[in-house]
Amino acid sequence: MSDSATAHPGVREYPFEVFRGDLPGELLRMVEHEKVSRVRLPDGRLVWLVLGYDEVSTVMTDIRFRRRGGAYDTGSAAEAGCPVRDLSMDGPAHTELRRLAGRAFTARRIDAYRPRIQAVTDELLDEMERRGSPGDLVADLVVPLPAIVICELLGVPAADRERFAEWDRALMAVNTHAATETADPTIAMRAYLRQRLAEKRAAPGPDLLSAWAEAQAEDPSLTDEEIVGLAVTVLVGGREIGSISAGMRALFQHPDVMERLRDEPARLPAAVDELLRYTSLSPTFLEQTVMAPVELGGIALRPGDVVMPLPWAANRDPGKFARPGELDIDRSPNPHITFGVGPHFCLGAALGRVEIETAIGSLLRRFPKLRPGVPIDELPWRHERINCGLSAFPIAW
Numbered sequence: 001m002s003d004s005a006t007a008h009p010g011v012r013e014y015p016f017e018v019f020r021g022d023l024p025g026e027l028l029r030m031v032e033h034e035k036v037s038r039v040r041l042p043d044g045r046l047v048w049l050v051l052g053y054d055e056v057s058t059v060m061t062d063i064r065f066r067r068r069g070g071a072y073d074t075g076s077a078a079e080a081g082c083p084v085r086d087l088s089m090d091g092p093a094h095t096e097l098r099r100l101a102g103r104a105f106t107a108r109r110i111d112a113y114r115p116r117i118q119a120v121t122d123e124l125l126d127e128m129e130r131r132g133s134p135g136d137l138v139a140d141l142v143v144p145l146p147a148i149v150i151c152e153l154l155g156v157p158a159a160d161r162e163r164f165a166e167w168d169r170a171l172m173a174v175n176t177h178a179a180t181e182t183a184d185p186t187i188a189m190r191a192y193l194r195q196r197l198a199e200k201r202a203a204p205g206p207d208l209l210s211a212w213a214e215a216q217a218e219d220p221s222l223t224d225e226e227i228v229g230l231a232v233t234v235l236v237g238g239r240e241i242g243s244i245s246a247g248m249r250a251l252f253q254h255p256d257v258m259e260r261l262r263d264e265p266a267r268l269p270a271a272v273d274e275l276l277r278y279t280s281l282s283p284t285f286l287e288q289t290v291m292a293p294v295e296l297g298g299i300a301l302r303p304g305d306v307v308m309p310l311p312w313a314a315n316r317d318p319g320k321f322a323r324p325g326e327l328d329i330d331r332s333p334n335p336h337i338t339f340g341v342g343p344h345f346c347l348g349a350a351l352g353r354v355e356i357e358t359a360i361g362s363l364l365r366r367f368p369k370l371r372p373g374v375p376i377d378e379l380p381w382r383h384e385r386i387n388c389g390l391s392a393f394p395i396a397w
């Protein structure tokens, strides 16, 4: 690569340190004074790291920035060998597909699903309690809850859930900066989903696959490949697990806030948003390419430059949030961008919020003496392609 560190003395290596749940202090200071800066990634590429709230929002919404293969890239176009729309695209193709996808993802559907999310949570916590203290928050709740919920919502039979867990593990094992990509683990998943879609078309149910099959009957521009791609995207996105454990980690570090939530459970929805703002899931995010000259944070960017916006850093911008380093569950408004911003705003945000609220609310209600089973700074971390997370979280009660 011609863009080397020798040609750019003073360029910092990024990430600054191994991620263990908190953004480094240096990065948090930069949010204030160096909103856009040049860094070198582990694979040697130079990118612009974007930290300021306004600057991150610009990158994620302005058409002068284009995403290069999304975190939620389903690989559909490559496999099908023809232009297939998927949610990682930009522009009108994305808007249209997103509209069709959203038809199945209504707030009403998610709200109606709330009691089922509570029931699954209760069953998982019953089992954890039966096995006895200490339990593992990750294995006992944080992994299975979103997996069961998203499989059920999509219309995947319970008996096939383990196959999904395996495909998912293969998908996540691809490291963010791996030099070579491993074989596409979505191929088997896609073949399976194609079959389920055919079945749902013949015998519809109350699930997303059936709803998309119905949307297709009204708008034949929606192809089977696109529906399968949507299902893969939702399965991958819907298994996002980090926010529940990151949220509990933050509450253990703020026992006063935890106590207040026990006394005032009505504050939970606001607390969930503040936990989403306060916690960080990764030191990296989707890279985007500059398509036309643009000034960002006082820096003139040229076409072809690569930028990496960091929403978790933007959530700590003192220009947008008063006392950004404080976990304040009374914060209002709380315009955090943990679910993204603009056209790609998380399709599953409502579902994600209900899952976090149900999981954390149930833990606080059921276990008044809940405590971490090991010191918080000894928790084991995993580092994956899209997000980092805790690989285990011992808890005692």
Ligand code: HEM
Binding pocket: 060, 070, 071, 072, 087, 088, 098, 150, 233, 234, 235, 237, 238, 239, 240, 243, 286, 337, 338, 339, 340, 341, 343, 344, 345, 346, 347, 348, 349, 351, 352, 353, 356
């Ligand atoms: C708390 C948990 C979650 C977090 C923090 C989260 C975060 C995000 C973020 C930051 C994006 C935007 C990425 C971009 O700019 O391309 C996104 C997109 C997406 N998320 Fe989530 N997500 C969560 C839960 C979920 C759930 C439960 C689902 C599905 C049921 C889901 C489905 C999606 C989909 C389909 C997209 C792509 C939307 C598009 O590109 O138009 N997410 N999510």
